[in-house]
Amino acid sequence: MVGIESGENPIIQVRGLHKYFGPIHIIKGVDLDVRPSEVVVIMGPSGEGKSTFLRCLNFLEEPSAGTIAIDGVEIDAEVSTGQRNKRIREIRQKAAMIFQEFNLFQHMTVLDNIIEGAVTVKEVPKDQAITKAEKLLDGAGLLARRDDFPSRLAAGEQQQVAIARSLCMEPKIMLFDDPTSALDPSLVSELVDTMARMANEGMAMIVVTNEPYLARNVADQAIFMDDGVWLEMAPPDRLFTNPEKERTRQFLERISLKDISGGT
Known part of the structure; x- marks a missing residue:
């Protein structure tokens, strides 16, 4: 099993995860452990299941088989429908997802975007949510933009608002789907x-990205996903400098050349 060696219990455990889209077997029995404060980056060619894997973790996509446990909340094929729906709601409160498009409400101010989930889903008192949101905005250097609408923000600022919105829900896990796709380098x-x-x-994170600088500077472990499996997993410095698999080496050379040339 591919995993992370550490003494602390995993906050994310995946065992034997499969995903089919009709006859297409997109994820082929992968396993993964992630512990608190750890960052795992998943890289690989387009269409190999990276984003689908993320979406399976919080059940935006329904896994075809396997077991997923998020901070002690476990779901597998044996869980009844009623319990399954309850556990999915629990998992989604524990694991927040940051999408490529940020998905901010354009008719709401920055502040209202950030507090919306905390107030409506977690039923946090509004004054408490505002205090939390202002602290998050201050930390991101965006407190002065609290009353602006998203359309007035640059892409990087919108992303910081999307992250603050998730953090206001106080998750233990963050899932990032290609977070640099809309950003200036x-x-x-x-x-x-x-x-x-x-x-x-203490936040655990899984990040889908093919951005070499991000992978090398933020990850504890980097995975190369190919043809629906973890082909290789290692600390990023080792994976980038001395990959064991030829497929990994070829892919990393391609994305590193794009990074050097400024391409996307």
Whole structure:
């Protein structure tokens, strides 16, 4: 089993995860352990199941087989429908997802976007949610933008608001789907700093990305996913400098060349 060696119990456990789309077997029995404060990056060619894996973790996609446990909440094929729905709701409160498009409500201010989930889903008193949101905005250097609408923000600022919205829900896990796709390359280092700060505060993270700088500077472990399986997993410095598999080496050379040339 591919996993992370550590003395602390995993907050994410995946065993034998499969996902089919009709006859297409997109995820082929992968296992994974992630512990608090750990950051795992998943890289690989398009269409190999990276984003689908993330979406299976919080059941935006229904796994075809396997067991997923998030902070002690476990779901497998044996769980009854009633219990399953209850556990999915629990998992979604524990594991927040940051999408490529950020999915901010355009008719709401920055502040209202951030507190919406905490107030309506977790039923946090509004004044408490506002205090939390203002602290998060201050930490991101965006407190002065609290009353602006998302359309007035740059992409990097919108991403920081999306992250603050998730953090306001006080999750234990963050799932990032290609977080640099909408960012100017100059802003990637800011995202790395944000992720490092969250990890230092105990947040576990899984990040789907083919951005070499992000992978090398934020990950504890990097996975190369190919043809629906973990082909290789190692600390990023080792994976980038001395991959064991030829497929891994070829892929990392391609994305590193794009990074050097400034391509996407």
